[in-house]
Structures are given as structure tokens and as C-alpha cells.
Amino acid sequence: MFKKLINNQIFQVSVRNYKPRRALMYVPGSDERKIDKIRSLQVDCVALDCEDGVALNKKEDARKLITEKLKDIIPTARNDVGVRVNSIDSGLCEEDIKSCLSGSHLPHTLLLPKVETTEHLKWVADKLNNTLETGQKINLIIYIESAIAFINLHDICKTAASLSETGKFTPTSLVFGSDDFCASIGATRTENSNEILYARQKLVLYAKAFNLQAIDMVYIKYKDPDGLKSQCEEGMRMGYTGKQVIHPNQIGIVQESFMPSIDTIEWAQGLLDAFERHQATGKGAFTYRGSMIDMPTMKQAKNIIDLIQSVKKKDPVNN
Amino acid sequence: MFKKLINNQIFQVSVRNYKPRRALMYVPGSDERKIDKIRSLQVDCVALDCEDGVALNKKEDARKLITEKLKDIIPTARNDVGVRVNSIDSGLCEEDIKSCLSGSHLPHTLLLPKVETTEHLKWVADKLNNTLETGQKINLIIYIESAIAFINLHDICKTAASLSETGKFTPTSLVFGSDDFCASIGATRTENSNEILYARQKLVLYAKAFNLQAIDMVYIKYKDPDGLKSQCEEGMRMGYTGKQVIHPNQIGIVQESFMPSIDTIEWAQGLLDAFERHQATGKGAFTYRGSMIDMPTMKQAKNIIDLIQSVKKKDPVNN
Amino acid sequence: MFKKLINNQIFQVSVRNYKPRRALMYVPGSDERKIDKIRSLQVDCVALDCEDGVALNKKEDARKLITEKLKDIIPTARNDVGVRVNSIDSGLCEEDIKSCLSGSHLPHTLLLPKVETTEHLKWVADKLNNTLETGQKINLIIYIESAIAFINLHDICKTAASLSETGKFTPTSLVFGSDDFCASIGATRTENSNEILYARQKLVLYAKAFNLQAIDMVYIKYKDPDGLKSQCEEGMRMGYTGKQVIHPNQIGIVQESFMPSIDTIEWAQGLLDAFERHQATGKGAFTYRGSMIDMPTMKQAKNIIDLIQSVKKKDPVNN
Structure with a gap:
């Protein structure tokens, strides 16, 4: 159930091409x-x-x-x-x-x-x-x-x-x-x-x-x-x-x-990386830094990285 | 749509003969x-x-x-x-x-x-x-x-x-x-x-x-x-x-x-006056002090003036 | 109506054998x-x-x-x-x-x-x-x-x-x-x-x-x-x-x-006692310390006494 949700929801966000509105x-x-x-x-x-x-x-x-x-x-x-x-x-x-x-x-x-x-x-x-x-x-x-x-x-x-x-x-x-x-x-x-x-x-x-x-x-x-x-x-x-x-x-x-703090960005990127590695194993649930990871937390991490990437793309020097 | 709402709702409040309950x-x-x-x-x-x-x-x-x-x-x-x-x-x-x-x-x-x-x-x-x-x-x-x-x-x-x-x-x-x-x-x-x-x-x-x-x-x-x-x-x-x-x-x-402050009373009275003048022109929307005026704001202004008038009527000297 | 509610709801809580989870x-x-x-x-x-x-x-x-x-x-x-x-x-x-x-x-x-x-x-x-x-x-x-x-x-x-x-x-x-x-x-x-x-x-x-x-x-x-x-x-x-x-x-x-304070416990125990005495008279409503007593307040008093009793039962010395 977990992976299906990920596929349906998280990547849908990606397709939308996230636009930050800080x-x-x-x-x-x-x-x-x-x-x-x-x-x-x-x-x-x-x-x-x-x-x-x-x-x-x-x-x-x-x-x-x-x-x-x-x-x-x-x-x-x-x-x-x-x-x-x-x-x-x-x-x-x-x-x-x-x-x-x-x-x-x-x-x-x-x-x-x-x-x-x-x-x-x-x-x-x-x-x-x-x-x-x-x-x-x-x-x-x-x-x-x-x-x-x-x-x-x-x-x-x-x-x-x-x-x-x-x-x-x-x-x-x-x-x-x-x-x-x-x-x-x-x-x-x-x-x-x-x-x-x-x-x-x-x-x-x-x-x-x-x-x-x-x-x-x-x-x-x-x-x-x-x-x-x-x-x-x-x-x-x-x-x-x-x-x-x-x-x-x-x-x-x-x-x-x-802008999220450096700590937050590292947490979010680490979580998405861990999820990717984890998917390769084909198992269902996974933990990150001692917590079972759920969908709302995955979405939040995705939002943070989407924000960072879209800001970088738009303004490679200053941000 | 705006004027119809005004007629139906704001003046209905008036008919009720507003009673303050400070x-x-x-x-x-x-x-x-x-x-x-x-x-x-x-x-x-x-x-x-x-x-x-x-x-x-x-x-x-x-x-x-x-x-x-x-x-x-x-x-x-x-x-x-x-x-x-x-x-x-x-x-x-x-x-x-x-x-x-x-x-x-x-x-x-x-x-x-x-x-x-x-x-x-x-x-x-x-x-x-x-x-x-x-x-x-x-x-x-x-x-x-x-x-x-x-x-x-x-x-x-x-x-x-x-x-x-x-x-x-x-x-x-x-x-x-x-x-x-x-x-x-x-x-x-x-x-x-x-x-x-x-x-x-x-x-x-x-x-x-x-x-x-x-x-x-x-x-x-x-x-x-x-x-x-x-x-x-x-x-x-x-x-x-x-x-x-x-x-x-x-x-x-x-x-x-x-009791509303003097500033608030002036704002509310000014808004109701502006609305009355505006109605004479027959146009739909209107602005007051730089804001488009909507129903909730009209109602709030009406409540303030109703309060003032009912307090005056009841107690012409002290309030 | 009041007494019926008391019978149906308050005593149901008792039956459940209240467990504190402080x-x-x-x-x-x-x-x-x-x-x-x-x-x-x-x-x-x-x-x-x-x-x-x-x-x-x-x-x-x-x-x-x-x-x-x-x-x-x-x-x-x-x-x-x-x-x-x-x-x-x-x-x-x-x-x-x-x-x-x-x-x-x-x-x-x-x-x-x-x-x-x-x-x-x-x-x-x-x-x-x-x-x-x-x-x-x-x-x-x-x-x-x-x-x-x-x-x-x-x-x-x-x-x-x-x-x-x-x-x-x-x-x-x-x-x-x-x-x-x-x-x-x-x-x-x-x-x-x-x-x-x-x-x-x-x-x-x-x-x-x-x-x-x-x-x-x-x-x-x-x-x-x-x-x-x-x-x-x-x-x-x-x-x-x-x-x-x-x-x-x-x-x-x-x-x-x-733990509820001593004052709170006294209030709650007094309320339950008053209710018991009151029930003996067969009358409907009752007051306690100057307030008409309603169901939510009875429940809250019951919860407090249930807590005290269950803690005492479990740990007669320290609590």
C-alpha cells in the first residue's frame, strides 16, 4: 500500500513542476x-x-x-x-x-x-x-x-x-x-x-x-x-x-x-535518497533516522527539495 | 449580485432594531x-x-x-x-x-x-x-x-x-x-x-x-x-x-x-456614506480607502454604526 | 432526563474499570x-x-x-x-x-x-x-x-x-x-x-x-x-x-x-457525594457550590475520582 501511494501521489507532485511562492x-x-x-x-x-x-x-x-x-x-x-x-x-x-x-x-x-x-x-x-x-x-x-x-x-x-x-x-x-x-x-x-x-x-x-x-x-x-x-x-x-x-x-x-535551513534540507535530501535506495530492495516500509516514514513526511521532504531545486534553477547564483 | 446581497442582508439587520449587549x-x-x-x-x-x-x-x-x-x-x-x-x-x-x-x-x-x-x-x-x-x-x-x-x-x-x-x-x-x-x-x-x-x-x-x-x-x-x-x-x-x-x-x-474607537467609528460611518453615494450612481462594486469593499466588511461597519446609534438613543448624555 | 443520562453514561464509565494513563x-x-x-x-x-x-x-x-x-x-x-x-x-x-x-x-x-x-x-x-x-x-x-x-x-x-x-x-x-x-x-x-x-x-x-x-x-x-x-x-x-x-x-x-490538586479532588468528591445524597431525594436537577450541575461536569468529576481510586489501588504507598 505504501509504495502505491508513493507512486500515485509523490511523483504527481513532481510532474506539476513545483513553483515556489516564498x-x-x-x-x-x-x-x-x-x-x-x-x-x-x-x-x-x-x-x-x-x-x-x-x-x-x-x-x-x-x-x-x-x-x-x-x-x-x-x-x-x-x-x-x-x-x-x-x-x-x-x-x-x-x-x-x-x-x-x-x-x-x-x-x-x-x-x-x-x-x-x-x-x-x-x-x-x-x-x-x-x-x-x-x-x-x-x-x-x-x-x-x-x-x-x-x-x-x-x-x-x-x-x-x-x-x-x-x-x-x-x-x-x-x-x-x-x-x-x-x-x-x-x-x-x-x-x-x-x-x-x-x-x-x-x-x-x-x-x-x-x-x-x-x-x-x-x-x-x-x-x-x-x-x-x-x-x-x-x-x-x-x-x-x-x-x-x-x-x-x-x-x-x-x-x-x-528557505529551509541547511539541517532541514539535509534531512529531506537524506530521506529521499534513503527512499530511493530502499525502493531498489522491493520492501514495503522503511525507517529513516530512527523513525518509521509515512506519506505526510515523504510529501513534506519532497516539497522541501522541490523548493530548493526550483530556486536553484531560477536563480543559480544568489540563492 | 453585490447590490442584491446588500439589500437582502444589510437592511434586514436594520429592521431587527439592533440591541447592543456590551x-x-x-x-x-x-x-x-x-x-x-x-x-x-x-x-x-x-x-x-x-x-x-x-x-x-x-x-x-x-x-x-x-x-x-x-x-x-x-x-x-x-x-x-x-x-x-x-x-x-x-x-x-x-x-x-x-x-x-x-x-x-x-x-x-x-x-x-x-x-x-x-x-x-x-x-x-x-x-x-x-x-x-x-x-x-x-x-x-x-x-x-x-x-x-x-x-x-x-x-x-x-x-x-x-x-x-x-x-x-x-x-x-x-x-x-x-x-x-x-x-x-x-x-x-x-x-x-x-x-x-x-x-x-x-x-x-x-x-x-x-x-x-x-x-x-x-x-x-x-x-x-x-x-x-x-x-x-x-x-x-x-x-x-x-x-x-x-x-x-x-x-x-x-x-x-x-465601544469602538473614534477611528473605527469614522471608518465605519465613512464606509456607509460612501456606499450610499455610490448606490446613487447605480454601479456595482466600489472601493473605500483603497480597498474593494465586500459584504462581510459592510456588515461589520453596519454593526458598528448600529451599536453607536442604539447607545446614543438609549443614553444620550453619558455614552 | 438528567437522571437517566447519569445512569446510562456515568456508571458505564465505572464498569469500564478506569485505567489512568498519566x-x-x-x-x-x-x-x-x-x-x-x-x-x-x-x-x-x-x-x-x-x-x-x-x-x-x-x-x-x-x-x-x-x-x-x-x-x-x-x-x-x-x-x-x-x-x-x-x-x-x-x-x-x-x-x-x-x-x-x-x-x-x-x-x-x-x-x-x-x-x-x-x-x-x-x-x-x-x-x-x-x-x-x-x-x-x-x-x-x-x-x-x-x-x-x-x-x-x-x-x-x-x-x-x-x-x-x-x-x-x-x-x-x-x-x-x-x-x-x-x-x-x-x-x-x-x-x-x-x-x-x-x-x-x-x-x-x-x-x-x-x-x-x-x-x-x-x-x-x-x-x-x-x-x-x-x-x-x-x-x-x-x-x-x-x-x-x-x-x-x-x-x-x-x-x-x-495528579489533580487536593482542591480539585475535594471538589470532585464533594460533587459525587452531593449527587448521591441528592438521588435519594428523587428530585431531578441539583446544584453544587452555587452552580447547576450538568452532565459534562459530572463526568469530569467522575474521571477525577476514578483516577485517584485507580492510582491508590495500584500503588497504595507512594501515590
Whole structure:
């Protein structure tokens, strides 16, 4: 049973061609100057924003600009380049998808804010079916940012997984939208965010159970590198794999913080090597450093090595 | 879709005639002297208690006294006046409801302790159907105070909402009964209550998802105003909207702590104003202070302004 | 209704002959010297380990040694003596059960690691049906140690309870397997374990809702008695009833920490006495120290007194 699971699940992850998203940076979709700077940034993931970063009277401009710029960016992109559309309930999302996802160059990823119910996912699956061409598939990043979203989290993750089997998206990540979450439940964060610990840790648990990346909240004080670093490390310790970023000067600290330590990398590589040697013997179970190894631990090790390899490939010198 | 939701949901809240419950104070239903003092208290919500505040051999006296006193209190009450009955499993609840809710003056609110299952809610809906007259409806405050209640929390909230559609109660609030909760799971709280953080924050999340008030635990040391204030502020930051109170000298601190700050009020009023202006233009989505506005945030702003207005109306000088 | 519940549920617990598991200590199933020392240890619960404590090439030796040693240990055991098998997904569990549970002396308890789904429980129920003789029944300790296990926790507890009605196991405890949990979600604990607070407290809540013992994580630094004591007390305050132990020198501190305080014992004994006196009067509800008493609180008091009595019985001098 063990080996079959390995074959079915672990290697499936490989095929997906793992994309790290240690830093997920927003760039306003209406700001040409900032979009043109993306190429110079060593950032894992960029979100061309149609939502909060764009004033209401600029939405149409942003859609056109994004569609145009994707032609330049996508062919040579070393990063994950996505488009954050407006929420479905805003009434703007359909037009965002139609404009930005039907050009000659599809973004790698669709970032969908304010997902609250499984209906939202069915709606987006439906729109993608109509918009993307046969054979095209896009990554999906799901924003969890209200009380309702949290009480529906299990259903949202399950439905995303099941819709992805036949549909045109692949869910890759959950994002913790902490500011909208706080506004929606009337909470106020202090520096250690203890007030929303339940929600912040619940999100990690569900992300990991469904083998998704967990992307932590924005650190709003972009001139406070120490505070940023501390919050990165806190999120990392909880199991988060990345963080939202609102300013280029946050990228370095975030991406460094979300790199696994040397010890962790050695542990993970050693585990995968041991598994490979072990497979050659044809036996079922195996142990590593004194522990029986199970699937969740294999997956975690695989995620770590996938991260390292993809970072190396993208940026052979600096990382 | 956005505007339709606004019309259906936000204004429904208005119709309900929002009642703040920043402080929820218990008054033993068998203590005439204390009941007569209620009129002099500036407290949002009073619970005439049949449960823990009344010895077993005084239950019948308390029922009679409460029914009698409601005739005086209700006609001129500026507060929310409720009756806390005994739990359903005690076997005393049916008689409490029959006595206290069939007099000439119905209390505003029924406080139901130790709700653990949806069966409890169906039971109470049934009793109210038999006891209240056609057209009468009563607010319902639900106590969550055991491990079983917490694992059934989603079902309890859903069933309360669905029973209220056709039945004779309107669920308004969840109360975190922390002492019974601790006793039932064998937990012991320290000053910061970190031991029960999971439960305390889970309750807020579900309350907010179902648009209910979240009423925090009792601060038992009623001679420690600083400790009380600190715990109020902590609960407020988590999203709680009020707190249980066991002594009149706790009222002032609690009600002050659970008032939104001036900044928050300005934010909320500005948001509602912007929405009104925006509606005149007939457009769908809108932004406020740089954010796309969604339903949970609109609801939260509405709750804040409803609170302010209802406090002003009740107590034009002091608050 | 109240008295009926008392009769059906509280006294059912008594019949089960409560076994405390303040300390649950692992002994490698392949290490004869350590197994022979068990008899000299004042420990509530011993797990003869087939899993992490045994190298892969020693699994078969361990099964044989355990089966052999059970003949000596069980007839005179004052402790709860269990066998921790390998996880079901390892492919080794079936052989573990077949070997260790079909000898002349059945262990008291089966410890099942890495339970993730209800399928796992059905699988084990099926194997026990085939292995145990008619009329035999074994205690079951369930390990929760991955994100998937936590999202399925409600279903796992419900299925365990329902399978136990007709099957050959009685679920007694949930164990928080924090190290595997951290590895599987990529978390890293600091000294206060705040990073995994959500999971740690969720486990207690579900354990208590299903009237199971909650057994806390391992304290790995076995030469740090102060750190151990502090973590014991923290877990105890959250509602945990015991802790996993990896070294004999941890037993004393753990078992002392997980004894209820004198105050708690007096409270619990007083409550049970009051209930007995009260039953003689034939009335329904009753109060104790100013509180209406409900079922969860009765159960908790019963658990405390059961613990005290079972410890006294086992070890009349030292405890």
C-alpha cells in the first residue's frame, strides 16, 4: 500500500513542476512603470493586481494593460506570474477573467480573492471552461479572508481538489487575507497577532492536508525589516511556505526567511535518497533516522527539495 | 449580485432594531432587592436568572417573582431585558419557559444555557411555539459551554438560523461560558486564558459567520478593575462584542471597553456614506480607502454604526 | 432526563474499570533488557513498541519477543500494558496484530499510530474481529499526528465510538503525536509550542467531547526536569490527562504533574457525594457550590475520582 501511494501521489507532485511562492508580490495592474520593473525583481511570484491595487475607474485600463504586458512577460518569465482578479461578489470578476485570460499569453496563475463558498469555485471553474482553450490549465490561488470562508474551509479545499480533476485549474495555494479577515470579524491585531491565531493556524492545517502552499499575511510596515523578519520566521515555524509582499524591499527578507535551513534540507535530501535506495530492495516500509516514514513526511521532504531545486534553477547564483 | 446581497442582508439587520449587549449582567431571579435596582443601572442587557443565581429550593419563587416584575420593567425598559432559564437537560427549563414567558409582559430575550446539540434548539423552538402567542417573537442568546457544544457549533448555528425563519425566536448572540467549559474538559485558566484560546477564538469566528454577537467570558475578580479592563480589551481585539458581568461595578468598564474607537467609528460611518453615494450612481462594486469593499466588511461597519446609534438613543448624555 | 443520562453514561464509565494513563512510556519491543525492567517501574501505562523504537530488520524479532514476554507480564501487571503496532499504511501492521494479539496473553491495549481516516479504523476493527477470540476486547489508543488526521478528527472519533459498540475494541485515548505532526506540516516548535497551539487544543476538545483521555506530546529533552514539569503543567491546564514518556526518569514528574490538586479532588468528591445524597431525594436537577450541575461536569468529576481510586489501588504507598 505504501509504495502505491508513493507512486500515485509523490511523483504527481513532481510532474506539476513545483513553483515556489516564498514571496508573493502585488503589482498594481494599472501602473505600467511598476509592471516594467518586474523583470528586474528576484521574486518567486508576482500578482498583477486588478483588485485592491486598482481604483474603480481604472479597472478597465488595468485589464487592457495586463493583457498587453503578459505578451512581454510570460515568454521569458523566470517567476510565477499571476493575475489577481476582483472577487466574484464584486461583479467585476467575469470581465477580469475574460480580458486577462483570453490573450495570446496566459498568466501562470489566477489569484481569486474572497472565496467563501464552494459555489464561488464552481463559478470560476465554469468561467475558465468557457475562456481557456482546450488543453490549457491555470494554477489557482485561493484567498481565505472572512469568517464564512473559514467555516467553509474544508468544503472549499475538497471542492477545489475535485473540480481540478476534470476542470481547467490546479489549486496550488491558500492565502491568509488577514486584513479583510480582521475587518470582517471586527478584530484588531497586535504585533504578535495572537488575536487571530486560531484562524492563522487553521489555514496552515487545511493547506497541508490538501498538499497546498500556505501563504501568510502581509506585514504592512514595509520600512521595518526586523519586524518583517520576525513575522516571517513565526509564520515559517507554523508551517507557512510563503508570505504576501507589498513592497520590493520586503522580497529579500521574505525569501530568505522561507528557505529551509541547511539541517532541514539535509534531512529531506537524506530521506529521499534513503527512499530511493530502499525502493531498489522491493520492501514495503522503511525507517529513516530512527523513525518509521509515512506519506505526510515523504510529501513534506519532497516539497522541501522541490523548493530548493526550483530556486536553484531560477536563480543559480544568489540563492 | 453585490447590490442584491446588500439589500437582502444589510437592511434586514436594520429592521431587527439592533440591541447592543456590551455588558450582559446577571441578576438572581429570586432577589427582589436586586431586581428593583435594575432600573437605576446603565447596562445594555440584564438577565433575570433562573439558573446558577438561584438555589434549587428557590426556583419556583424566582419564576413567580420574575413574571411579576416583568410587568413593571418591560413597559419602560431602555435595556434589553432577558430571562436566563435553566438548561434543558436539568428538567427545569420547561417550567421556566411556561412561567416566565406566558405573562402579560414578555421579556425581550431568552438566554438558553448549555446548548449542546441541534436537538436542544428544536426542543426550545417547540416549547416557544406552544407558549408564545401568534405574532410574538423573542430574541435568543445561546450559551456554548462544553466540549460537545464546540464540536457541534457549526450545526448549532445553522439550525438556529433555519429554525428562526419560521419559528418564534431570533438568534442574536453566542455566549462563551468559559467556567463550565473549563470544568467540563478539566482545564484551568491562567490570567491570559491561553489554555482555552482555541475555544475562545472559535466561538467568535462562528458568531461572526452567522452575524451574531459574541459575548465573552466572565471576569470573576470583580474587585480588580485593571484586570477586567485588560481582559475586555483582549476580547474586543479578538472580535468579541460584549462580556458577561456579575457585579454592577463592572458595567462601566465593560461598556466603555466595548465601544469602538473614534477611528473605527469614522471608518465605519465613512464606509456607509460612501456606499450610499455610490448606490446613487447605480454601479456595482466600489472601493473605500483603497480597498474593494465586500459584504462581510459592510456588515461589520453596519454593526458598528448600529451599536453607536442604539447607545446614543438609549443614553444620550453619558455614552 | 438528567437522571437517566447519569445512569446510562456515568456508571458505564465505572464498569469500564478506569485505567489512568498519566505517563505512557515506550519500551522498544526488541530490547529484552528494557522489557524486563518494566516490572520495577511505577508507570501507569507501558507501550511495547513495534514502531519507531524498532529498526526495520528487527521487526520480526520484536513481534516474537513481545508475544513471549506478554506471558510473564500480563498475569501480574499492575500497569496498563499495551503494544504499539506499526501504522496501517506501513504494510507491517497486519503482521504485528497477528503476532502480538493472538498469543495466550492479550495485552490490555492496542496503540495505533497515524490514524488518518475512518477507513483506518474499519481496517483495524476488521483485523481484530479475525484475530481476537469471541468475548475478547482490547483498549484502543488512537494517534493523531498529521494534518489529514486533524481535519478528519470528528469523523475518526465518531467512527471509533460507533465501531466499539459491536466490535472488539474500546477507544480510551487520543495521543497528540506532535513530532510527526510538525514534520508533516513543516512546522518547528519553540519551547512554548505556540506554533501548534491550534492542533494541541483541538485534540483535547475532541477527546473530552467523546469522553476519551487526551495524552500530550513527548518532551524530548529527557535530562531537563524543569522544562518537562513546565510542559506537563501547561498540558494539564489545557485539559490533557497524561503525557508520552521516552525515559524512565520522566515518569515521576509526569505522574505527579497529572495528579489533580487536593482542591480539585475535594471538589470532585464533594460533587459525587452531593449527587448521591441528592438521588435519594428523587428530585431531578441539583446544584453544587452555587452552580447547576450538568452532565459534562459530572463526568469530569467522575474521571477525577476514578483516577485517584485507580492510582491508590495500584500503588497504595507512594501515590
